[in-house]
Ligand SMILES: CC(=O)N[C@H]1[C@@H](OP(=O)(O)OP(=O)(O)OC[C@H]2O[C@@H](n3ccc(=O)[nH]c3=O)[C@H](O)[C@@H]2O)O[C@H](CO)[C@@H](O)[C@@H]1O[C@H](C)C(=O)N[C@@H](C)C(=O)N[C@H](CCC(=O)O)C(=O)O
């Protein structure tokens with residue numbers, strides 16, 4: 001890609017004399033990170049919360065950047081070409097998309113949004129597509145899967161450059177499809193700009209991230225962007241676009257009018273083109289009848305919980321929209337054993353049902369506990385906390401849910417980050433009566449306490465951190481893995 005190509009993409013060539021007069025060199029790379037500038041590259045200045053690329057232009061020009069994209073005037077000495085745009089984040093998305101050869105257009109792109117279920121659904125889609133012979137990549141909370149390699153993830157949805165680079169690596173690794181989690185924060189920031197989704201999925205909308213979005217309406221508007229930005233499917237020769245929407249969620253209903261694409265609605269309350277009926281949740285499996293238009297199929301999932309019926313419907317709907325046969329999709333769904341850190345049962349010799357789960361929102365926690373209560377015959381321990389530097393309103397709500405839906409709530413720390421763990425816990429227990437819960441700030445001690453108290457036949461839910469293998473205290477990431485802590489406890493007991 002040359003300087004003139006970039007200018008054309010950003011539509012500045014016809015008015016920017018500096019671009020017209022510059023030597024039109026081939027750019028070696030594209031980056032928004034001052035630490036990754038290579039001689040001959042294009043640098044895009046992004047203003048973040050902690051760092052502003054505009055304040056480091058001299059540094060990047062000295063390091064050899066030949067084209068610099070900014071959104072406000074900058075001064076420096078050197079011969080780099082400067083292009084000013086209204087929004088450098090958008091420019092980054094536009095340039096990355098072209099720089100990496102528009103990879104999303106070469107993949108069947110699934111985008112999944114909603115408060116809960118995204119990671120689960122992307123993994124279900126991956127399994128179904130792979131079983132169908134379609135090699136599929138994943139972008140999401142736990143990692144990016146490219147070919148057979150798993151790469152670490154910083155965000156659930158990466159910024160545009162990483163997203164496009166990862167998608168291009170998928171194309172190079174012969175992936176034919178990609179299942180991508182698209183968070184609300186990413187949608188607001190424009191991290192998904194430049195990605196041409198084919199089928200998008202809405203799971204649900206409940207309380208989370210209100211620290212970021214401020215109001216629930218803003219949070220809904222953010223999720224709605226995935227649907228309103230989905231291209232329509234009216235053009236000859238183009239793939240059909242579709243939206244798979246949970247109609248049981250009132251916000252799903254509101255989304256119906258936000259998209260120009262085809263819609264497949266799903267639900268378990270009597271509405272939807274795709275429906276689950278006669279749901280039976282046990283402590284081993286989940287059975288239901290899946291109805292699509294006027295055909296009905298029996299389904300037996302190894303995944304537990306009513307909420308996983310919704311996740312299965314969402315994944316079914318997405319793959320159905322891509323032309324897969326119902327019976328084939330169901331065979332794959334039935335084979336899925338589970339997703340790491342999502343209702344993950346940790347085996348032990350004490351006959352205690354220990355479950356590690358990523359429920360970190362009020363709705364997630366309530367769903368997991370009601371699934372447990374449907375089969376639990378004795379005490380249910382719930383070890384849970386709330387993350388620091390994240391929304392505070394959910395804290396007392398989660399404290400209440402833990403106490404109301406378990407027999408023994410053990411309230412502890414999640415990732416305190418830069419907040420004081422005691423202050424977070426003060427908020428979690430703010431509305432609780434003394435004596436109705438145990439408070440133990442140290443997460444390992446809290447887990448050990450619950451496991452020590454639990455007798456054969458009891459259930460211990462350890463919620464909030466799921467697959468995470470770290471605990472962030474201050475700005476330091478310490479190794480911490482709920483499953484490992486459980487295994488350590490039982491090893492020491494022997
Ligand atoms: C609030 C927020 O969205 N923050 C994101 C933002 O960070 P930031 O604004 O602090 O960035 P910054 O450090 O100021 O850097 C700004 C720019 O300068 C560049 N830079 C930075 C340092 C340097 O030395 N040189 C340099 O050039 C950076 O590459 C960046 O382009 O940009 C970063 C890079 O893209 C993100 O990793 C970061 O996510 C942080 C880690 C985060 O915690 N985000 C959460 C709120 C989030 O996005 N969560 C959602 C939802 C999760 C879910 O529900 O699953 C997600 O999608 O992950």
Ligand SMILES: Nc1ncnc2c1ncn2[C@@H]1O[C@H](COP(=O)(O)OP(=O)(O)OP(=O)(O)O)[C@@H](O)[C@H]1O
Nearest residue numbers: 115116117118119120141307342357358359364368
């Ligand atoms: N459809 C659902 N409805 C409500 N709760 C769910 C649903 N699916 C999963 N959960 C609960 O939410 C937790 C997180 O699930 P999952 O990781 O699939 O969601 P996510 O949307 O990817 O979350 P994140 O926003 O953190 O990436 C699970 O461990 C489970 O407790």
Ligand SMILES: N[C@H](CCC[C@H](N)C(=O)O)C(=O)O
Nearest residue numbers: 360386387390414415464465
């Ligand atoms: N994607 C979510 C995950 C929260 C997980 C929980 N363990 C926490 O740290 O609060 C976030 O970053 O807000």
Ligand SMILES: [Mg+2]
Nearest residue numbers: 118119141181
């Ligand atoms: Mg996720």
